Amino acid sequence: MKVTLSVLKADIGSVGGHTLPSRKVLAKVEEVVREEVGRLLLDAYVFHIGDDIVLLLSHTRGVRNQEVHALAWKAFREGTEVAKAEGLYGAGQDLLKDAFTGNLHGLGPQVAEMEFTERPAEPFMVLAADKTEPGAFNLPLYLAFADPMYSSGLLLSPELRPGFRFRIMDLAQTERDSYIELDAPERLYDIATLLRDSHRFAIESIWSRKHGEQAAVVSTTRLRNIAGRYVGKDDPVAIVRTQKIFPATEEFGPVFALAPYVAGDTRGSHHMPLMPVRANTPASTFFCVPMVCGLAFSLREGRLSEPVDLFADPVWEAVRAKVVEKAQEMRRQGFFGPAMLPMEELEYTGIAERLKALEREFS
Incomplete structure (x- = not known):
């Protein structure tokens, strides 16, 4: 079906x-x-x-x-x-x-x-993030679909060994969609070259090279490109199919436990770690730390099973404690250096406007 x-x-x-x-x-x-x-x-x-x-x-x-x-x-x-x-x-x-x-x-x-x-057994998961950018899923999905250090199925499963094709969007192109398709593992370094810059490039979809089946899709909408001003962070969502010809559900846990630094935070202005949380969690009052939740479902003739909350088991309490430490260390730097986003990524215009005014005072 x-x-x-x-x-x-x-x-x-x-x-x-x-x-x-x-x-x-x-x-x-x-x-x-x-x-x-x-x-x-x-x-x-x-x-x-x-x-x-x-x-x-x-x-x-x-x-x-x-x-x-x-x-x-x-x-x-x-x-x-x-x-x-x-x-x-x-x-x-x-x-x-x-x-x-x-x-x-x-x-x-x-x-x-x-x-x-639909396969005879169709497991999949929905990922949803808040207070962050479309590229926030770049590192976790790269590790799950292309790095055997995290995804052992790439070594152990003949179904996964041929690798996956990554479609990567250039978010700086506002007139039309602009993307490139690169195969892992042959183009691994090129994929890494793009995905390292999560502000500009984002995974749009991932495909099984052996079976031609789509494995994942990620939203890549940038709100500021639509509104022409800051109206909040872009907060991506993703659908990821799992098991058999795709990585196992459990292989996605360790990649999100890394909690990579992503754009987000209060006013969308800083780099902060992406914290895995339970679904239906309120936004954090600690500077609106970026969050991601994951729900796993099974599908049969289009009907959804009850969900499993992927970040609810006791392991994740220890992970969240470490993420809080990462967030606190970064936020102690306040406005300085890598704590704050580069100038072209700042969604509020106050600093840019102030710089223009200061430029007139230089001699």
Whole structure:
């Protein structure tokens, strides 16, 4: 059976600042989506990461389907009205356009979609991040799909040994999508050359070279390219298929335990570690440290199993304690050096404007 998974995410308002959506907002969004299960949709699941609401929708309509995207737009718009009625902060923040134009690309919400023929057992996971950039998944996915130090299946499994093809987007190109496809392991150094710069380059998708099957897809929308100003970090989502011809679910844990430094933080201005957290975790009041959650599902004829929270078991408490130490050490540097993002990545314009004023005083 050919199935489409669509993951769509947006910040449409949160309690007391950038924390989490209210119960009423979540309930309204889920109500709108649930009405279409059994008609437009095969199944659906709604959760949040920080102040972002995530929709996981399964259907048979293919990617970029107008009806499916219109449903998500309706859910986010009606949730926004509830957020406004409750006086929530940033109501409708990620809905950057006034009208639906056929699909959600270019309207603000993050979108990751994948169509595939369902295997007899179809495990997959949904990754959702908050307070960070589209390239935040670069290092974890590179290690899981290309580095045998972390992904032992690349050595042990004949299905994985031929490697994977990486499609990498150039986020600096704003007029049109610009991407390159590189094969691992032959082009490993070239892949690393690009992915090291998570501000400019981001993995868009990964494919099995042996089977031609899509393994992963990542949202790559940059909100500032749509709005022309800072409206919040881009907060990517991803769908990753696992097991058999793909890395095992357990091989993704160690790569996220590294908690790489990524762009994010309060005002989107600093480098901070990406902290693995449980789904439905509020945004951190410690400078809005970037967060990622992961839910694993099984799929049968388009119907979703109950999810497993990938970062909820006791191991992750120790990981989070170390991530806090990394975050504290970086933030002790305040504005200085690598703690703060390079000038071209600063989303707020205060420093750039001040520099222009100071330039006139130089002699």
